[in-house]
Amino acid sequence: MRTTFLGVAVLLATPFIVATPSWAVPPVKLALQGGKIIPVVGKVIDKGTVLIEHGKITAVGADVEIPYDAMVVDVSGKVVMPGMIDAHSQRGMDVSNENAPVTPFLNVYDSIDPSKLYFEDALRDGITSIHITHGHNTVIGGLSRLIHPIGMTPEEMTQAADVALKISVAPKRGSDRMVQFATLRETFLELDDYLEKLAEKKYEESLEEKDEKIDVGPEEAQKRGKELIKFEDYDDKHANLIKLTRGELTTFVYCDRAGDVGRAIALAKKHGFFDRMVFVLGTHCYKAIAELKKAERPVVLGPELVHRERDSLTGKLVETFVPKVFADARLRFSLLPSPNTSLAERYLNYQAARCVRGGVSRSRALKAITLYPAKALGMDKKLGSLEAGKLANIVVLSGDPLDFSTWVEQVYIKGIKAYERSEDVRLKQLFGDDPAEVSEEANGDADKKAEEKTNGKADEKAGDAAAGSDKTDATTKDTPADKGESDSNN
Amino acid sequence: MKARQRSRTMLRTWLAAWVCLGAASVLAADGVTVIRAAKIYVGDGSVVEGGAVVVRDGSIVAVGADVSVPSGAVVIDLKGGSITPGLIDANAWVEATDRLVTPLPSAAAVLRELFHDPNHNHAGTVGCCGSMCPRSYMHADGAKCSSCGFPDVPPVLAAGTRPSAVSAEQSSEVIPHTCVIDSVNLRSPDFGRLAAGGVTTVFVAPDSAAVIGSRGAVVQTAGATSDRVIREAGAVKASMGTDPSWRGMSNNMPFRQFVSFNTRRPTTRMGVTWVFRKAFHDAQRWKKGEPRGGADTACDSALKVIDGVRRGEIPLRIQARMQHDIMAALRLTEEFGLSFVLEEATEAYRCLDEIVARHVPVIFGPIYVSAPGHRAHAAETHRNRLHTFLALLNAGVETALTAQELRDEDGLARQAMYAMRNGATLEQVLPTVTQMPAKLLGLDNRLGTVAAKKQADLVLWSGEPFGATSKPVVVMIRGEVVVDRRKG
Numbered sequence: 001m002r003t004t005f006l007g008v009a010v011l012l013a014t015p016f017i018v019a020t021p022s023w024a025v026p027p028v029k030l031a032l033q034g035g036k037i038i039p040v041v042g043k044v045i046d047k048g049t050v051l052i053e054h055g056k057i058t059a060v061g062a063d064v065e066i067p068y069d070a071m072v073v074d075v076s077g078k079v080v081m082p083g084m085i086d087a088h089s090q091r092g093m094d095v096s097n098e099n100a101p102v103t104p105f106l107n108v109y110d111s112i113d114p115s116k117l118y119f120e121d122a123l124r125d126g127i128t129s130i131h132i133t134h135g136h137n138t139v140i141g142g143l144s145r146l147i148h149p150i151g152m153t154p155e156e157m158t159q160a161a162d163v164a165l166k167i168s169v170a171p172k173r174g175s176d177r178m179v180q181f182a183t184l185r186e187t188f189l190e191l192d193d194y195l196e197k198l199a200e201k202k203y204e205e206s207l208e209e210k211d212e213k214i215d216v217g218p219e220e221a222q223k224r225g226k227e228l229i230k231f232e233d234y235d236d237k238h239a240n241l242i243k244l245t246r247g248e249l250t251t252f253v254y255c256d257r258a259g260d261v262g263r264a265i266a267l268a269k270k271h272g273f274f275d276r277m278v279f280v281l282g283t284h285c286y287k288a289i290a291e292l293k294k295a296e297r298p299v300v301l302g303p304e305l306v307h308r309e310r311d312s313l314t315g316k317l318v319e320t321f322v323p324k325v326f327a328d329a330r331l332r333f334s335l336l337p338s339p340n341t342s343l344a345e346r347y348l349n350y351q352a353a354r355c356v357r358g359g360v361s362r363s364r365a366l367k368a369i370t371l372y373p374a375k376a377l378g379m380d381k382k383l384g385s386l387e388a389g390k391l392a393n394i395v396v397l398s399g400d401p402l403d404f405s406t407w408v409e410q411v412y413i414k415g416i417k418a419y420e421r422s423e424d425v426r427l428k429q430l431f432g433d434d435p436a437e438v439s440e441e442a443n444g445d446a447d448k449k450a451e452e453k454t455n456g457k458a459d460e461k462a463g464d465a466a467a468g469s470d471k472t473d474a475t476t477k478d479t480p481a482d483k484g485e486s487d488s489n490n
Numbered sequence: 491m492k493a494r495q496r497s498r499t500m501l502r503t504w505l506a507a508w509v510c511l512g513a514a515s516v517l518a519a520d521g522v523t524v525i526r527a528a529k530i531y532v533g534d535g536s537v538v539e540g541g542a543v544v545v546r547d548g549s550i551v552a553v554g555a556d557v558s559v560p561s562g563a564v565v566i567d568l569k570g571g572s573i574t575p576g577l578i579d580a581n582a583w584v585e586a587t588d589r590l591v592t593p594l595p596s597a598a599a600v601l602r603e604l605f606h607d608p609n610h611n612h613a614g615t616v617g618c619c620g621s622m623c624p625r626s627y628m629h630a631d632g633a634k635c636s637s638c639g640f641p642d643v644p645p646v647l648a649a650g651t652r653p654s655a656v657s658a659e660q661s662s663e664v665i666p667h668t669c670v671i672d673s674v675n676l677r678s679p680d681f682g683r684l685a686a687g688g689v690t691t692v693f694v695a696p697d698s699a700a701v702i703g704s705r706g707a708v709v710q711t712a713g714a715t716s717d718r719v720i721r722e723a724g725a726v727k728a729s730m731g732t733d734p735s736w737r738g739m740s741n742n743m744p745f746r747q748f749v750s751f752n753t754r755r756p757t758t759r760m761g762v763t764w765v766f767r768k769a770f771h772d773a774q775r776w777k778k779g780e781p782r783g784g785a786d787t788a789c790d791s792a793l794k795v796i797d798g799v800r801r802g803e804i805p806l807r808i809q810a811r812m813q814h815d816i817m818a819a820l821r822l823t824e825e826f827g828l829s830f831v832l833e834e835a836t837e838a839y840r841c842l843d844e845i846v847a848r849h850v851p852v853i854f855g856p857i858y859v860s861a862p863g864h865r866a867h868a869a870e871t872h873r874n875r876l877h878t879f880l881a882l883l884n885a886g887v888e889t890a891l892t893a894q895e896l897r898d899e900d901g902l903a904r905q906a907m908y909a910m911r912n913g914a915t916l917e918q919v920l921p922t923v924t925q926m927p928a929k930l931l932g933l934d935n936r937l938g939t940v941a942a943k944k945q946a947d948l949v950l951w952s953g954e955p956f957g958a959t960s961k962p963v964v965v966m967i968r969g970e971v972v973v974d975r976r977k978g
Contacts, residue, residue: 342862344904344958353958354899404958405910430859431912432839432877 027071029053030415031064034076035396039386040363040370050080052392055414060386075396078409081366082385083128083393084348087300087334087373088252088280091118092147096135101172102187104165104244105236106142108132112154119149119157123419124427125337125347126408128393129159131377134166136254136280137173139183141166143240144252146377148393150418159391163377164278165240165249169264170256181263188271191241198233199225245272250378252300254280258287265295278376283307286325293329298376301326301368302336303345305354321358323368334373335365344404353402366401522546522563523969525573525950533575533924533939535917543573545946548968553940566950566964568976574920574955575940576690576947576967577902580927581807581833581853583895584694585680663701663734663756664769664788666726666795666804670696671707676718680897685711685972687901688962690947693724693931695833695894698733698809701756701765702726702788702796706807708931710947712965712972720933725805725831726795728766730815731870735762763818770826773797800826805932807853809833811870813840820844831930833892836871839878842885851888851930854879856896857908876912883918890927891919906956920955 030052037045039060049064050057066072090096093111112132122130128148134141143162151157171180203225204214214221234242243249251273253264261279268274279285279292280300284307292299307320326333335352338345345351348369355365367384374384382391396410398421411419421427428434523545530538530553541555544563552558559565659665674694684692689711696704708721735756756762765786772782773796788796798804808819811834820841823830832838832852838845845852856862857879861871882889891909893902902923909919928938936945946969953960965973 342858342860343900344907350958356959357952357961402959404907407911430876432875432881 027415029067029070030392030412031066031070031072032075032080032394032396032412033066033072034074035078035080037386038079038081038366038401040082040366041385041387047076050386050392050394052394052412052415055392055416057386057390057392057394058388060388073410075410079397079399079401079406080386081395081397081401082370082383082390083395083411083413084126084369085129085131085334085373085377085383086122086127086337086348087131087376088336089130089132090135091339092116092130092132097137097141101139101175101183103134103138103142104140104238104240106134107162108134108142108145109154109161112145112147112157114152114154114157120426121341121346122149123411124408124424126395126397126411127337127348128395128411128413128418129374129377129379129383131163131373133164133252136168136170136256138166138168139172139180140187140241141168146379148413148418150413150416159383160377160379163250163379164252165244166252166254167264168254169260169267170254170282177260181267184267187241188245191238191245194238195226195229195242196222198229199223201225202228202233247272247275249273250276250278252278252280254282255285255288256282257284261285261288261291265291283320283322284309286320286322289325289329289331292326293331296331298372299326299331299333300336300373300376301333302351303338303340305335305351305358323355323365324359327355327360327364332372332375333368334376335368347404349397349401349406350404353404356402362402522551522560523946523966524557524559524563524565525948525964525966526565526567527571527573527950529572529954530940531572531574531916531920531955532941533920535921543940543946543948545948545966545969548946548970550940550942550944550946550948552942566971566976568950568952568963571953571960571963572951572955573940574688574949574951575924575938575944576949576965577688577923578691578890578927578931578938579684579689579892579894579902579923580693580890580930581695581855581892581894582684582689582692584674584684584692585678585895659697659700659704662788662792663765663786664792664796665700665704666702666799667789667791668704669707669723670694670704671709671719671722674707674709676709676715681709681711683897684901685965685967686962687898687903688949688951688965688973689902690949690965690967691720691928691931691933691937693927695807696727698727698729700729701734701762702728702769702792705795705804708933710967713967713970717968721931724931725807726799727807727809727833728819728830730762730808730810730818731759731812733809733870734765735759759815759818763822766822767825769793769796770800770822773800799828802829806830807833811836812873813837815870816841817844820848820850824848835882836874836878839875839881840873842881842887845882845887846885851890851926852882853890853892853927853930854882855892856894856905857891857912862896862900879909879922880913880918883914883922888926888930889922890930891922892927903956903962907958910956916955 032050032052034047034049037048037050037060039045045060045062048060048062049066051059051064051066051070092113093108094113095111098106129146130149131144131146133144142165144164144166145154145158146160146163147154147157148159149157167184169180169184171177199222200218203221206225206228207214216224231239240249244251251268253268255261255264261281264277264279265274268277274297278298278300283304285292286307301322305322307322308317310317323333323335335348335355337348337351340346345354352365352369355368356362371380371384374380374382383393384390386394392412392415394412395408396412397406398409399406407421408419409421410417524542525545526542528540530541530543532538532553538553538555541553542557542559543550544552544557544559659668671694691708691710694707694709696706703726705726706724707719708724710718710720735758756765768784768786769788769792772788773793775782776790776793777797795804799806806823806828808823808830810816810819810832816832816835816838819830819832830850832845832850835845835852835854838852838854857876858865858874859876861874865871879889879891891902891905893900893905896905906919906923909922910916925934925938928934937947938944940948946966948966949955949962950964950966951957951960952963961975962973963975964971
């Protein structure tokens with residue numbers, strides 16, 4: 001009743017509301033009521049309420065008092081869980097790696113294409129945060145960005161900018177490990193060299209200002225000049241590396257084989273970024289589990305989860321389910337969805353289900369797609385579980401997340417409803433609910449290739465249509481628009 | 491990336507083979523085995539709660555909640571889990587040779603690996619001389635290849651998973667006198683992979699390259715080699731649409747007598763229909779002893795088989811994906827009064843009424859959102875719909891589900907899982923991978939359900955069958971444990 005009253009009130013006010021994309025207008029207070037809540041941290045609540053205020057979760061529990069002015073969404077019979085997080089994705093950008101091996105000055109911001117269908121797919125699959133980063137085919141890549149899959153520009157999509165730098169200790173294509181490490185060492189040597197020269201130059205400049213001539217040897221000049229350097233003095237090429245060596249930047253380090261792990265740790269310790277390093281591991285790396293356990297750094301696994309190796313002598317094949325090894329070592333790992341959209345592995349919750357099938361505990365498997373990636377990204381204060389104070393990135397599922405028959409019903413990002421299955425035009429078409437089918441046949445069989453080319457436009461249209469229909473759904477419009485506010489963590 | 495996947499596939503195959511070899515000796519076939527589970531899914535839709543299956547001499551002796559367990563019987567008990575009949579894939583595309591043991595990546599796959607070009611999207615096409623399209627790796631996503639015309643012209647052989655090229659006989663368009671069993675290596679690791687996924691019986695489908703292709707075989711995926719073949723010469727496989735036609739598109743002059751797909755007719759759907767029709771007319775003329783002639787006249791031994799199909803003695807399969815291909819199949823079979831089984835039927839949702847009206851059984855699948863394997867390159871698979879399978883079931887069409895060439899985690903069990911995600915219930919899906927394929931293969935008297943006197947082909951799952959968190963733990967063929975994952 002309360003909602004209806006509010007609805008009518010806002011409906012009357014509708015003409016005064018500036019038309020904005022539907023996702024940009026979050027209700028001030030929102031209550032998801034009656035669903036089974038899997039908060040990931042803490043116990044499962046069989047029937048409870050998640051209260052959201054100003055895009056943040058304010059209460060989760062079985063008997064949460066719902067404020068009189070909150071918009072209530074009945075999710076009884078459904079399952080509510082935190083939005084899933086893709087901890088390492090190259091999709092959503094045009095090309096994942098440069099030809100140049102060392103590119104710490106690059107930023108994926110310049111490469112993100114919000115019109116990519118991938119983002120729509122991510123919503124459909126229940127992924128609310130995507131860490132877009134450079135691919136493995138690099139030595140030192142650029143800065144990454146954590147985005148949510150809604151928004152018309154990279155700024156609007158941003159949850160956190162410049163999250164991490166990418167380093168690969170596995171050889172860039174066309175080189176081997178020796179070249180890879182030589183390049184890495186050379187980069188840091190060159191950085192030292194650059195810093196010395198910069199310090200010397202700064203000292204000289206400071207003397208010139210006072211019309212004095214240099215009075216000490218180069219070593220002393222470097223020492224004195226060091227204190228004069230401000231961060232702005234560093235050029236683009238070196239600034240991020242300096243942040244890295246000061247431990248101010250998270251680093252995603254890709255290791256392909258077990259042998260890479262030790263070398264990566266040594267490199268990180270030597271250059272001061274060990275405390276902020278996150279391992280992205282190929283399946284073979286499970287053999288370095290002792291080193292990884294000692295390092296106790298976050299680990300990103302996948303999308304391939306089974307390591308298969310044939311004994312060259314006996315021909316016997318050994319299959320290892322990698323997440324089980326990490327779970328047994330009590331290491332926190334994150335899972336990745338497969339970029340191959342024809343496979344069930346594209347769904348993060350299915351990857352978690354595979355883990356359970358392979359002997360990993362249910363709670364750890366669920367954390368591997370929510371809380372642990374948030375921790376790896378340094379965003380666990382805001383993301384990764386349903387707890388008061390965190391961002392309201394929430395997925396409403398039709399059933400248990402580890403049951404493959406479960407569908408994503410609704411997705412909320414910062415309290416904004418970003419996806420509703422019953423309004424998913426594309427999904428409906430895949431299930432035969434396609435009003436265009438008849439007229440299309442009359443017009444001759446349009447080739448799907450042509451469709452794909454206009455997909456971007458279709459996206460916009462679908463978005464507009466959704467925005468249009470939302471105008472009648474006045475309950476979502478009870479606040480002035482605070483559109484485009486991005487939560488930059490720069 | 492593809493090359494890496496191939497090598498993984500190879501490794502997986504090896505594992506499966508070892509699993510089979512290692513486990514085969516665990517049980518003596520003449521002993522009595524009792525398998526217990528929380529649930530027994532009979533395969534016809536019914537469920538027995540908390541029961542046991544008693545197996546003796548390769549056959550099921552008793553099924554039920556309170557069966558008497560003979561003393562000295564070997565007991566397999568997971569303290570939970572479920573039992574289903576061994577899965578049956580009625581349209582499996584088996585790598586018939588040992589190709590997977592020593593895989594040679596295609597030239598395009600090598601180039602792809604070398605140049606790491608994420609944008610190239612096809613493996614190139616084989617020219618009339620058999621060489622690979624030189625531009626296959628040089629054009630960007632979506633752009634037309636200046637050399638081979640892809641994507642406007644589909645490539646001849648796509649990289650990655652592909653139909654069993656070895657069983658694609660090239661000598662004629664009408665080859666029902668050839669049998670795919672002659673190409674099948676029963677020790678191929680591919681069978682081990684099938685068994686590891688819970689599939690116990692397959693119809694080894696001939697390739698779809700010929701208009702009227704070879705005869706398929708029904709084989710078991712594991713067990714003693716002498717017992718493996720259930721039917722040597724099974725259904726004749728015919729194909730509609732582009733599979734048999736576009737391989738003739740570059741209809742060039744034969745190069746040094748090199749007769750291949752590229753030098754043969756037909757080149758269009760019209761041609762495919764014509765070849766089909768001519769073959770059946772020729773068979774009628776052959777029967778009457780009348781002379782036959784013209785291009786693509788099949789040999790007498792082929793016509794003899796076609797005559798058998800015409801008289802309903804030999805079953806017929808027709809592969810048709812698009813709506814107009816399905817309609818063509820319905821038209822042609824009506825013309826000659828044939829009964830047949832429809833394969834793939836990707837666009838069945840567009841002509842459901844016609845299929846229902848003719849009472850045509852369908853072996854549907856695989857289910858996908860984006861086409862996997864060679865289908866990704868076929869222009870016929872773009873209009874798949876996720877509700878098709880359920881629509882067929884709801885319309886009362888006899889429907890079986892197939893994974894075709896998909897294996898391992900992506901195999902038939904996952905197809906059932908997809909079907910359930912798309913709205914079908916377990917009660918609906920299970921018969922489509924057990925009882926119904928058995929019926930369509932004419933083997934429902936011995937396979938397809940967990941019932942007394944049936945052959946003991948069973949799968950013991952760790953949880954609910956086809957669940958995302960469960961897997962086949964024990965697979966049994968003729969009472970013999972062929973896959974055993976009880977120790978992890």
